[in-house]
Amino acid sequence: MIFSFKNEMPTSRTRLKYYICICGDSVPxxxxxxxxxxxxxxxxxxxxxxxxxxxxxxxxxxEIGKEKFAREMTVTLGSSxxxxxxxxxxxxxxxxxxxxxxxxxxxxLVRTSLEARGVDTRYLVEGxxxxxxxxxxxxxxxxxxxxxxxxxxxxxxxxxxxxxxDNASHxxxxxxxxxxxxxxxxxRILDLAAAKGVTVSLDTQWDPLEKWALDYKxxxxxxxxxxxxxxxxxxxxGTSDLESAIAAVQPWLGCAMLLKCGSRGSILILKDxxxxxxxAFLNKDVVDAIGAGDSCNAGFVSAFVKGLPLEECQRTGxxxxxxxxxxxxxxxxxxxxxxxxxxxxxxxxxxxxL
Ligand SMILES: Nc1ncnc2c1ncn2[C@@H]1O[C@H](COP(=O)(O)OP(=O)(O)OP(=O)(O)O)[C@@H](O)[C@H]1O
Ligand SMILES: [Mg+2]
Numbered sequence: 001m002i003f004s005f006k007n008e009m010p011t012s013r014t015r016l017k018y019y020i021c022i023c024g025d026s027v028p029x030x031x032x033x034x035x036x037x038x039x040x041x042x043x044x045x046x047x048x049x050x051x052x053x054x055x056x057x058x059x060x061x062x063e064i065g066k067e068k069f070a071r072e073m074t075v076t077l078g079s080s081x082x083x084x085x086x087x088x089x090x091x092x093x094x095x096x097x098x099x100x101x102x103x104x105x106x107x108x109l110v111r112t113s114l115e116a117r118g119v120d121t122r123y124l125v126e127g128x129x130x131x132x133x134x135x136x137x138x139x140x141x142x143x144x145x146x147x148x149x150x151x152x153x154x155x156x157x158x159x160x161x162x163x164x165x166d167n168a169s170h171x172x173x174x175x176x177x178x179x180x181x182x183x184x185x186x187x188r189i190l191d192l193a194a195a196k197g198v199t200v201s202l203d204t205q206w207d208p209l210e211k212w213a214l215d216y217k218x219x220x221x222x223x224x225x226x227x228x229x230x231x232x233x234x235x236x237x238g239t240s241d242l243e244s245a246i247a248a249v250q251p252w253l254g255c256a257m258l259l260k261c262g263s264r265g266s267i268l269i270l271k272d273x274x275x276x277x278x279x280a281f282l283n284k285d286v287v288d289a290i291g292a293g294d295s296c297n298a299g300f301v302s303a304f305v306k307g308l309p310l311e312e313c314q315r316t317g318x319x320x321x322x323x324x325x326x327x328x329x330x331x332x333x334x335x336x337x338x339x340x341x342x343x344x345x346x347x348x349x350x351x352x353x354l
Contacts, residue, residue, distance in 0.1 A: 041120065042093040042305040044168035046160075046182070046189070047081025048152035048175045049099040049124075050132035051106045058137055061144070070137070077113035078134050079152075080205055081174040083291040083330035086117035087298035087320065088172075090334040091354050093305060096120035098164055100155035106131035107151075117331070125159045127151050147208075149178060156181035157188040165196040170305050172297065173200065176214065177207035183214065190222035200254075201301050203227040203293070204236065212236050220252040225304065227297055229260040256310055258300055258317060260293055266321075268314045278314055281322035281348040291330020296321030298334075302354055312353055319344055319352055 057071025077086075081099065089095045097119050101107030103126050110131060111121050132150035136143055159181070165171075171193050176183050193200050202223045204214060212235055220226055226249070230242055237248040246269060249257065253271040260266050265280035299320025303313040320334075323343050327333035334340060337354065344352040 039167055039169045040094065041096045041164075041168040043085075043088055043095045043170050043172055043301060044098055044123070044164050045081050045085040045088070045095060045119075045172045045174070046098040047084075047173065048079050048132065048149075048178045049082060049097070049101055049110045050078045050134055050147070050150070050152060051109055052076050052078030052134050052136055054136045054138065056138050058139055061139065062137070075109070077110055079132075079175070080203075080291070080294050080330075081172075082110075082114065082119075083294040084172060084174060084203075084298050084301075085114065085119045086331050087291075087295050087324075087334040088302050089118035090331075090336060091298060091302040091320070091340065092337050093298075093302045094120075096123050096164065096168065098123040098125075098160055100125045100127050100129075100151040100159060102127060102130040102151050104130055106133060123161055123164050125155060125161075127154055127159070129154050147178075152178060153180050155179065157185035160189075162192065165192050165198055168198060170199045170201070170301065172203075172301055174203045174294075174297070175205045176202070177204060177209065177212075186214070186219060187222070190219065194222055199224040199304070201225040201227055201297065201304070203297055204232060205293075206232055207235065210235065212238070216249055217252050220249060221254050223254045225255060225300070226253060226257040227260065227293075227300070228257070229262070229293060233259060258296075258314060260296060260321070262289070262292075265318055266296070266314060268310060270310075276311055276314060278318055281319055281350065283322050283325045283347065286325045287328050287332075289325050290328075292321045292324045294330055295324035295334065299323075299352075299354075306354065308353060315350075316353060319348060319350060322348060 054074040055070035085095050085097050097114055101110050101124055111124060114121050129151040132148055132152045134145055134147040136145050200223050216236055233245045237245045239245040239248055255271060257269045258266055263280050265278050268276040296317040300313045300317030303316040323333045323340055326343055341352055344350050
């Protein structure tokens, strides 16, 4: 049987079929799901974990040698990959998290917060380095962030319980440049995922050091769906315009790229160059866009692991990105699948397909 990524829109199910075919088993047109036992998790999120210490009501900027007051403080689960995982779980996906925390109270807060959002924490690793923290100082519309990476920077391939590659259908990797251990071991992770027939999505996020030390020509062919935003794509490829950036990565795509363009929506680009431009769902009343990219990833990947066509995954991603902007922070609008359904129907006139 011949199966080609070029001729068929791969979903995680067709991808699984592909792996079975190249292994030589006879699978005429049977649903691959019937041939393999269902896995424990739809998605394993591999990424950074930290707490956010959010300070509000600060009268003026910090100054060396002086002490100042903030009138409000919130200590909460931070991290872009955690927003992804929590929201994917709210959307009905079975999600586990692979990440490193310290043996400290921040680590406990991270663990219990993930569990409260329906994310399985059995694959969290506890190390001797303290849990990371970001101090977010808000001054009106502006904010200054200071991050101590801590344990997130330590975790590498050897820390991961490899049974996760057997237990999850899909791996979502995020915030690579915040995690030097993962960045170093990226090929070991991707190669094992491929060997186990696990599909992969990757959102590198911005590189705070702006070194962009990721060889996309060797990494992207092993990634099923690459999910950058426009600025990140240009920085990664060292190009000055978006068309050149797209042209640089397109031949190296494993299957597809979801290019996120903020309030303008997204572009789905396949390896063969096919493009689907999809405007954003218009929200005239944006509360904030914190975490819109992660919520978009959560919608796209949740649709993908359900076996929906890539265009529907894109639409779901745009929708959940827009839903994100209807409440404060990255998870505020994702209290339950019913709540998300209601916002989609009432604010955006669209029935989400999850
Ligand atoms: N203001 C908005 N109104 C409606 N939809 C939006 C808005 N902002 C973002 N979205 C939707 O969310 C998707 C992802 O957002 P965005 O492009 O900002 O991702 P990102 O840059 O990765 O974000 P992040 O900074 O959270 O990592 C967009 O493609 C769009 O569909
Ligand atoms: Mg992003």
